[in-house]
Each structure stands twice: as structure tokens, then as C-alpha cells.
Amino acid sequence: MTGTLSVGSLSAEPGGKTRGSVPADLGTLTVDIPLTLVNGARPGPRVVITAGVHGGEFTGIDAAARLAARLEPGDVRGQVIVCPVANPPVVYQGRVDASPLDGVNINRVFPGDPDGRPTERLAAWLFAHLVDGADAYVDLHSGGIDETLRDFVGYRLTRDAGLDAKAADMARSLGIEDVVLGLNADGGNSHAAAARRGIPAVLVESGQLGERDEDAARRLVDGLHSLLRRLGVLDPRDTPDEPAPAHAWVWAGAVAAEATGLWYPEFTAGDDVTASQVIGHIIDPVDGQEHKVRTPVTGRVFYGMHALTVAPGAELAAIAASASEHSGNSDPGETADRAPA
Ligand SMILES: [Zn+2]
Structure with a gap:
């Protein structure tokens, strides 16, 4: 053009x-x-x-x-x-x-x-x-x-x-x-x-x-x-760009809060987690009751909720599985849409 x-x-x-x-x-x-x-x-x-x-x-x-x-x-x-x-x-x-x-x-x-x-x-x-x-x-x-x-x-x-x-x-x-x-x-x-x-x-x-x-x-x-x-928009440099060592992932699961309360995560974004691992808990400030939060999938956390106060439905973690290990039986398309991109 x-x-x-x-x-x-x-x-x-x-x-x-x-x-x-x-x-x-x-x-x-x-x-x-x-x-x-x-x-x-x-x-x-x-x-x-x-x-x-x-x-x-x-x-x-x-x-x-x-x-x-x-x-x-x-x-x-x-x-x-x-x-x-x-x-x-x-x-x-x-x-x-x-x-x-x-x-x-x-x-x-x-x-x-x-x-x-x-x-x-x-x-x-x-x-x-x-x-x-x-x-x-x-x-x-x-x-x-x-x-x-x-x-x-x-x-x-x-x-x-x-x-x-x-x-x-x-x-x-x-x-x-x-x-x-x-x-x-x-x-x-x-x-x-x-x-x-x-x-x-x-x-x-x-x-x-x-x-x-x-x-x-x-x-x-x-x-x-x-x-x-x-993309050819800018001229190449004298020293060509080295592609970054790429690791491919597939969206595997999102963890949503099921209770209102105070969220205490036991991970941060970038951590690797294993299916059914406890990744944090929510404390109900009314009665002190503790709700354990587990990840349904194995993978790496790419987004994590940092806020202390959460309501049901709040996304606590979005997790992607390594593409080489991905079995293809989850619904990552839906998860990707839920991930707070
Ligand atoms: Zn955004």
C-alpha cells in the first residue's frame, strides 16, 4: 500500500x-x-x-x-x-x-x-x-x-x-x-x-x-x-533477531471462587501446579469457615487473583497445560474466553 x-x-x-x-x-x-x-x-x-x-x-x-x-x-x-x-x-x-x-x-x-x-x-x-x-x-x-x-x-x-x-x-x-x-x-x-x-x-x-x-x-x-x-515493515538488523526459546501452552482450566470472602492464594502467576493441588483458601469473615481451593488441572498459572476480597465467580487462576502434554480432552476454547485477556 x-x-x-x-x-x-x-x-x-x-x-x-x-x-x-x-x-x-x-x-x-x-x-x-x-x-x-x-x-x-x-x-x-x-x-x-x-x-x-x-x-x-x-x-x-x-x-x-x-x-x-x-x-x-x-x-x-x-x-x-x-x-x-x-x-x-x-x-x-x-x-x-x-x-x-x-x-x-x-x-x-x-x-x-x-x-x-x-x-x-x-x-x-x-x-x-x-x-x-x-x-x-x-x-x-x-x-x-x-x-x-x-x-x-x-x-x-x-x-x-x-x-x-x-x-x-x-x-x-x-x-x-x-x-x-x-x-x-x-x-x-x-x-x-x-x-x-x-x-x-x-x-x-x-x-x-x-x-x-x-x-x-x-x-x-x-x-x-x-x-x-x-513482518518486513522495518529493515532487518545487521545481526538477525534470534527467535525466543518458545514454550507452547494450551488453555486448560480456570478456577473461579465459589464463596464470598477473603482470598489467601498459595501460588503466584508463573507457578506450576498439579491437578487437585490446593492453591489457596477463602475465609468467610462471618464465621471463619475455610473453603479450600484446588486446581482441576496440571499446568502453569498465567493469571492469578491478587485481591484479598472475592465474590463467587471471581477468577482466581487461569492455567495452561504444556502443549506437548496436552491431551485434547478439555475445553480450552471456552477457558480462553474466560481468561481475563
Ligand atoms: Zn486486558
């Missing part, structure tokens, strides 16, 4: 870079979506990078903003669109997953509904204006303010081997060791919905607990540069 790159009223000519915002009409209100458009002078793919789909996930937002500042059109083949705050209501007002507008977690409703609730309209806007035109899509998340997280890259398997191979290649290029597969592309996660439309897409999870960690953000920017080199 060497023509004008336009999103709504914002545009960049070939060889140009434009920063600004574009209004998205959500029915009951309008929100301004910040964008950086980098239009290379030379032809190549269009890569779309979003962050700030959820609130309180600061590393991804920080990295996207740093990348947008650094990319120069003279270095770019093709086009790069960076959206550091895809969901301004949750990022600026809530710092959680559910939108203050309507209580909807946008990463359960992609590709959205242009006639739906405000958050569904925002999802539809992001797909229509950003994702649908992409040759590759990257969505940057972090563990939430109350979540511990082991960094990983996720993607979904489709029935298109060529598409899956492209997503796998993107995932391995980011310099993050753990790659977690979902065995289908069902559900409302942004990268799943993109994959269903034939767009190679990855979810990047980096950072946790609402921490602002400059080193983590810089590492993620480096990883995104590696990804852009891998």
Missing part, C-alpha cells in the same frame, strides 16, 4: 506521520480515540497495534505510546497504525475491565455491534476503522490491577493452517518465551474476532498489578520492533 492512509478524519500521506484523535459515536456519547498513523514511503503490509482495551493495564499502553513516538515513516515499509488507548472510558475512568458506560467488558463482545450498547458500538468502531483493514493485528494487554500475570503471547487456532502459521510466527517474534494457544477462534476477544476474519492476530500480555514498570515497557517496545522486522 502506498496510498493515503486514512482513519476517519485523520490521514497520512505516503512518507508521512500523523498524530491525533478520531471521534467514535457510541450512540449516547462520543469518545475520542487517539491514533498515530505512520505511512511508509515504500509498499508493505498494514500492521495495527492496539492497547488500552482494558483499564489498569499500563505496560501495554506505555509501550504503544513509546512505539508511536519512535516510528518514523522513512523506516517503514507499508503502514502502521498505533492506538494506545482503544477504550478511553475504562482507561481513564474505571481502570478495570468493565466499562463505566454500560458494565460491558469490551474484550467479550468483539467484533461488536454498531447498533448495540455503547461498548458494543466502540468494538464495532475499532473493527471497522482499524482492525478490518489490517494485514496483521497486535492487541497489547497486561494483568489487571488485582491480577498477577506471567507474561505470554496468545493466539487462536482457526481452520486455516496458513493463517495459524502467520500468527504463530508473529507470536514467536516478540521475544516472550511462553506462547499460549486457544484451540478455536470463538468468543469476543479482539484477537479471536480478527482471526475469524482471516487476519493474523496475537494477544500480548505483559506486566501486572497496575505496576508502572519502565523496563517492562521498553522490553515490549523492543519486542514490537522485532515483530515489525519479522
Whole structure:
């Protein structure tokens, strides 16, 4: 592509870079979506990078903003669109997953509904204006303010081997060791919905607990540069990128709280657990009764609940099994949709 790159009223000519915002009409209100458009002078793919789909996930937002500042059109083949705050209501007002507008977690409703609730309209806007035109899509998340997280890259398997191979290649290029597969592309996660439309897409999870960690953000920017080199958007370096030693995992199970009370975990994200192992307990503050919490599966914990106070249904841990040991008899597609991506 060497023509004008336009999103709504914002545009960049070939060889140009434009920063600004574009209004998205959500029915009951309008929100301004910040964008950086980098239009290379030379032809190549269009890569779309979003962050700030959820609130309180600061590393991804920080990295996207740093990348947008650094990319120069003279270095770019093709086009790069960076959206550091895809969901301004949750990022600026809530710092959680559910939108203050309507209580909807946008990463359960992609590709959205242009006639739906405000958050569904925002999802539809992001797909229509950003994702649908992409040759590759990257969505940057972090563990939430109350979540511990082991960094990983996720993607979904489709029935298109060529598409899956492209997503796998993107995932391995980011310099993050753990790659977690979902065995289908069902559900409302942004990268799943993109994959269903034939767009190679990855979810990047980096950072946790609402921490602002400059080193983590810089590492993620480096990883995104590696990804852009891998996609041919940036020139290769003199010393070629070494692919990270990749370990493949498959979503195997999520553990939800069954009681209201105080949560005392006995693990942190990144720990390996064995089926039926006690991974923590919930104490009822009314009567002091203890509820033991066990993992139903063997694997590695990628998300863990850090908050002390939990209610039934709260996700306490999301666990993936090593792909080489995965038996294929669980329902990882469903689990992947429940994992707080
Ligand atoms: Zn998220």
C-alpha cells in the first residue's frame, strides 16, 4: 500500500506521520480515540497495534505510546497504525475491565455491534476503522490491577493452517518465551474476532498489578520492533533477531471462587501446579469457615487473583497445560474466553 492512509478524519500521506484523535459515536456519547498513523514511503503490509482495551493495564499502553513516538515513516515499509488507548472510558475512568458506560467488558463482545450498547458500538468502531483493514493485528494487554500475570503471547487456532502459521510466527517474534494457544477462534476477544476474519492476530500480555514498570515497557517496545522486522515493515538488523526459546501452552482450566470472602492464594502467576493441588483458601469473615481451593488441572498459572476480597465467580487462576502434554480432552476454547485477556 502506498496510498493515503486514512482513519476517519485523520490521514497520512505516503512518507508521512500523523498524530491525533478520531471521534467514535457510541450512540449516547462520543469518545475520542487517539491514533498515530505512520505511512511508509515504500509498499508493505498494514500492521495495527492496539492497547488500552482494558483499564489498569499500563505496560501495554506505555509501550504503544513509546512505539508511536519512535516510528518514523522513512523506516517503514507499508503502514502502521498505533492506538494506545482503544477504550478511553475504562482507561481513564474505571481502570478495570468493565466499562463505566454500560458494565460491558469490551474484550467479550468483539467484533461488536454498531447498533448495540455503547461498548458494543466502540468494538464495532475499532473493527471497522482499524482492525478490518489490517494485514496483521497486535492487541497489547497486561494483568489487571488485582491480577498477577506471567507474561505470554496468545493466539487462536482457526481452520486455516496458513493463517495459524502467520500468527504463530508473529507470536514467536516478540521475544516472550511462553506462547499460549486457544484451540478455536470463538468468543469476543479482539484477537479471536480478527482471526475469524482471516487476519493474523496475537494477544500480548505483559506486566501486572497496575505496576508502572519502565523496563517492562521498553522490553515490549523492543519486542514490537522485532515483530515489525519479522513482518518486513522495518529493515532487518545487521545481526538477525534470534527467535525466543518458545514454550507452547494450551488453555486448560480456570478456577473461579465459589464463596464470598477473603482470598489467601498459595501460588503466584508463573507457578506450576498439579491437578487437585490446593492453591489457596477463602475465609468467610462471618464465621471463619475455610473453603479450600484446588486446581482441576496440571499446568502453569498465567493469571492469578491478587485481591484479598472475592465474590463467587471471581477468577482466581487461569492455567495452561504444556502443549506437548496436552491431551485434547478439555475445553480450552471456552477457558480462553474466560481468561481475563
Ligand atoms: Zn486486558
